[in-house]
Structures are given as C-alpha cells and as structure tokens.
Amino acid sequence: MSERTADVIIIGGGVIGASIAYYLTKLGVKPVLLERGDICAGTSGACDKAISMQSKNPGLHLDLALESSAMFPGLGEELGADLDYHRYGGMIAIENERQMAIMEKFVERQKNHGLPVEILSGDEARKRQPAFAPSVIAATYSPADAEVSPLKLTFAFARAARRGGADIRTGAEVRGLLTNAGRVEGVVTQAGEVRAGVVVNAAGVFAPAVGRMAGLELPIKPRRGQIIVTEPMPPMVHGEIWSARYIVAKYNPEMIRSEDPEAADLGVGLAAGQTAEGTLLIGGTREFVGYDTAVTPEATAAVLRHAVSILPFLAKVHVIRTFAGLRPYTPDGMPILGPVDGLEGFVMAAGHEGDGIALAPITGKMLAAYIAGAETDKRLRDLALSRFQQAK
Amino acid sequence: MSKHICRCEEVSEDEIRQAIADGATTVTGVKRRTGACMGLCQGRTCRRLIVGLIAAETGQNPAEIETSSVRPPVRPVTVEALLSPAGDTAGCKGREEDK
DSSP: OEEEEOSEEEEOOSHHHHHHHHHHHHTTOOOEEEESSOTTOSGGGSSOOEEOSTTSOTTHHHHHHHHHHHHSTTHHHHHTSOOOOBOOOEEEEEOSHHHHHHHHHHHHHHHHTTOOOEEEEHHHHHHHOTTSOTTOOEEEEETTOEEOOHHHHHHHHHHHHHHTTOEEEESOOEEEEEEETTEEEEEEETTEEEEOSEEEEOOGGGHHHHHHHTTOOOOOEEEEEEEEEEOOOSSOSOSEEEEHHHHHHHHOGGGGTTTOHHHHHHTOOOEEEEOTTSOEEEEOOOBOBTBOOOOOHHHHHHHHHHHHHHOGGGGGSEEEEEEEEEEEEOTTSOOEEEEOTTSBTEEEEEOOGGGHHHHHHHHHHHHHHHHTTSOOOTHHHHHSTHHHHTTO | OOOEEETTTTEEHHHHHHHHHTTOOSHHHHHHHHOTTOSTTTTTTHHHHHHHHHHHHHOOOGGGSOOOOOOSOSSOEEHHHHHSOTTOHHHHHHHHHTO
8 A cells, every 4th residue: 555645635626626736836835636536527517607796795705705806817827727717797687676675785785895786777787788688677787797617717726736746636535534633644545545734625515524534524515506508609698697586595595485486496596607618507506405416307497497587588599408516505605614623634625605616716825825834814713614513 | 730529619639638648537527628528419429539539548448438428408409498398389399490
C-alpha cells in the first residue's frame, strides 16, 4: 500500500474543491485533491450557469455573493481560460399582486444591502425582455447578475491548481479518515493512505458520508433540481430570468400551494438563460428524493407549464435534453465552512445548495487564507458547523 | 486541422484527444470538457467515435468504456407537444415535424 504525505488534502473535485485547491496554490500551499469519480462529474456538472445576486437573501448571504461576484470579471484571464463569463444582468418576472408585495419588500432589503436593483413596470420590463408574456405585471432588474459556464469554471480552477503544483487525482475514493486524539491525520483511499494535518470536506452532497467517517452528523441533504435544454436559437432571452415563484420556492415553497399545488410539491420556479451555444437552460425543481438523479415527466411538464406562462414563445421551441443534479441543501440555506469544534484539522466546505458556482471564488479564497494561516475571515465563525450544534 | 468528431458542436479530434490527456476516461468526461454530444443529436453520431478514441488513447476495452447517459426526450420534441395530454394531435404533429 502506498503511503504519502501532504500538507492539505481536499476531498471532492467539484467547483468548491477545485477553487480551494487553486487559491491554496496561490498562497504557496500544494494540496492533494482526491476525487472519487472525475472532475466536475457531480453537482457542478449538472447545474445552470447563473451567477445570481438577486436570489440571495440580504445579509451575510448577499454580502458573500457580491464579494464573489467582484472576483469573476478578471478570473478567466487569471486562470488562462475562456469561462463564457458575461454580466448581462437579470430579471425576476412578477405575475400577480401577491408576488409584487413580497418582491417589493425583498428588493427594498436588497437595496439596503448595496445591491443595485429596481422594479420595472410590465411595459418597461418587456422593453428590456421582449419575450415576457403580456401577463407579466412587473419585473425586477439588476445589472449585477451574471453568468458563467460551470463546466469551464470548474475545469479551469482544477487545471490552474495543477499548474500551480496541486496533485489532482481522479478515481481516488476516500474510504476512511485517520484521526488521533481529536486531530485529523489523513485519509484512507482505495489505493492506500494519504497523510496530512488538514483535511477539507468539499464533497458536496456526499459531505455527510465523509462527516460520518469523522463521527460527525452534517445537516446537508441532496435536493434534486431538474433542468430542460432546448435546441439552439438566435438570442431570445437577455441575461438571466427568474420568476418571483422561484424566489418563493427557494425560501418558502408553501406559499406557492394556492397557485399550483403540484408546483409546490416539486418546488418549481423558473430560472432561464441562454448559453453561448444558443441553447436555453430552463429550470427547475427543488425536490427531496435522496440521491436519485432521474428526470421525471411530471417535473418536465410542471417546469415547462410555468415557463410558457412567462415566456410564451417557448411553446414552439424543441426540447433536446433534460437532466437533473443534486444540490447540497442546508436547513438555513447557507454553506458550512471552516473548522469544526472537537476535530482539529478537519475543515468544512460544503452545503452551498444552488449557490456553489456563484460562491466558489469567495469560498476558495476565504478557506485557502484560513488553511494557509494567512488570515481567518471573521465570517467563518458564522458559517461554521457549530451553528447547527448549539441547540443540542 | 483535424476532422470534426462532433458535428453538431464542431468539436475536433484534437480537442477530444486533449480532453482524454486531461483525464477524461468516459464519454461524459469528454463531453463535459469539450461540449461534444451536447448538440442537437445528443451524441448519436459521435458517442461511438469518442469511445474509440478513449480506447485508443488509454488502452481500455471499448466495451467497458462508460458512454454518456441517455436522457429524455429520445429526439427533439416541441414544448407544446410535451405539455399536451398523451395521444393528443399536437403531440403527434410535433413528432411528424421532426422526421
């Protein structure tokens, strides 16, 4: 059995693990990244492309997102890759007065937190987004929303990390954790032990399995999101589009029930955007179905029914594929980041649900700085696992 | 310039070999790195060619190389056809148009 020693082990080759690996190499630390399958083979490769500011809850969540957003414009050049990054802005379509009341309050709180966002009348909204249905009574607009290819971003982080000296190993499955007297000492893989004083759990929806190796119960659950892909077409959708129902589904799905009970069960809300290739990505659902990544005709229909009500031109468009990804849900919608009480050297970096792409740069930077000992961001205290353990 | 393997997304043989050199050992791995198989035909033509290239580059047995997952719809179908009740004429029309 091979045995080797590293400074830092990162478990998980999704966008979060790859980002941490990259930012560590920038600080002169050369981590070993262990990925059971392939880079970008899980959640990061089965999501949409939005870097959404408008969907973030005003407070720490939005603050982190804005900071992360500010890191994106120069990132492609820094990583030496085209990331299909654009800041075209985003809009949230409002369909009735009840949603309007909710969105007015939400937008007011976002403005107070420094997000540039406004509510446009239906006609103003259709000037900016001609594809909106006449039934859209108003829409928010924020120039801060952007988009990026999650695939290109994840591979670019991993390749740049490798160039910087990180040892990125795919097909390397972690089967156990080595601990001694409340300290982590490494991991056991199918190919032997790897020893390190720091082990980062960036395993996303599989983070709870890694946590159990350390005797930790992590409140992360897989939440399925189904997405529909259309044929390519000339530009029809400008920037990112969400429905107010998407925001409601994210924070309070029960409120949708009176409008559409099936949509409430599936957590349906519209999130749509057009890729560089011209295809539309139309999401999505929020479903607790364990680790099942199947697509279902019920969800396809529920998502498309809602999508057509906001973007009527879609009725004549061809669907070429459907897919599903599992998002790492946490009870408060915030990721679990940083050190864990009682197990020195074990670092959490998981639970971003649908915000992993948007928050990847800031997560990588904050955690790399913490691990390299450069600085401990005070916010890591609020994002620690201990926030869920205090109630016990 | 090397020939196109994925015609829909215009991905060349060189790009696919580079993806394999980058660590792709499955069709999905090549797909996520290059965009091959992501176009209109969803890999109907190039999936087998990519399996052949992975086998040639890595020495794996072609029969054991994981191909990309097949997801609905089987071929392009309009949104309105998907939303119409089963057997409805709009659904049939959608399928006719695709022939």
